[in-house]
Amino acid sequence: MNGNNPYAGAPGVTDAGKRASADLPDLSTAQKRTLRHEVSRVAAQTRQFLPDEYVVDADVQSGVSGPRATVAVQPPVGSPVSAGFTPDQEAIDGGDPISQEDREEVARGLAASAALQVKQAVADSLTPTAR
Helix, strand or coil: CHHHCCCCCCCCCCCCCCCCHHHCCCCCHHHHHHHHHHHHHHHHHHHHHCCCCCEEEEEEEEECCEEEEEEEEECCCCCCEEEEECCCHHHHHCCCCCCHHHHHHHHHHHHHHHHHHHHHHHCCCCCCCCC
């Protein structure tokens, strides 16, 4: 059965369940810098929508399908929320891996989701003052 798996690996070359390094896209230092800069812009826009109690961070990693950029928000209470980008090589080379519209949409969505997490976490512990 393992021979039918595209990730079975050639004997002595690639371990079973792993992809060959030639199959994985590799970013140059300049491309990684560009992607980090773009994802930090998303994080900065997200911070503008939220109070200081929220922790916003950005990260760039190499994943199974290539580079992946993630922006995450940890609200003061509740579960963290995150958004990920998997830009294609041409967009990174072009210098705009994340479009302005996507940056704004993701920043607003993350801020709203983080605020909703707080609301859901404290919903039962607050008594309404008026109806």
